[in-house]
Amino acid sequence: MTMENDARRATPSPEGDLWVFGYGSLIWRPGFDFAERRLARLTGWRRSFCLLSVKYRGTPEAPGLVLGLDEAPDGWCDGVAYRAPAAARDAVLAYLRERELITYAYREIFAPMRLEDGRAAVAVTYVVDRGHAQYAGALAEDAQARVIAAAAGPMGPNSEYLANTVAHLAQLGLSDPELDRLHARVSRLLGV
Secondary structure, eight states: OOOOOOGGGOOOOSSSOEEEEESHHHHHOOOOOOEEEEEEEEEEEEEEEEEESSSSSSSSSOOOOEEEEEEEEEEEEEEEEEEOGGGGHHHHHHHHHHHSSSOOOOOOOOOEEEEEEEEEEEEEEEEOTTTTTTBBTTTTTHHHHHHHOEEEETTEEEHHHHHHHHHHHHHHOOOOHHHHHHHHHHHHHHHH
């Protein structure tokens, strides 16, 4: 997939269809109806296990780790863009805010992206708040693997979240070598 940085010139529309950029569980569990789904690239951000999960894949006593978009000026993140029809815009935003802003460790932004067919669009997405107490961007890969292998929360084992993300990225033909390495480490720790 080739996508240029000029997607940054796109501006969000307060009306009309809503594009949503997914880079983690939204890839395999969007939770809302959509009219179109495309591969997409967001530049200036990278996907990483940089956020402690105390509600979904961990607990306050034993936090897990979930993905976040962390700012990376020279980076990019390939994921999935969903287009929700204008009539569903408010409902989709309400759903996403309830799902993603549960502890306000994420910030909601509208970011320019490039779709796989070359179109530029602006999508709502959720990026990490580096100033939040749940930000864990400095964890080394070994530490990440130990946390993910051990943690579980109301949505299930943290390792399942990682495995689902890696499997769905592979199904889409998207490569994320960091996640692949992390998945292999977690699998070794779990003996699978």
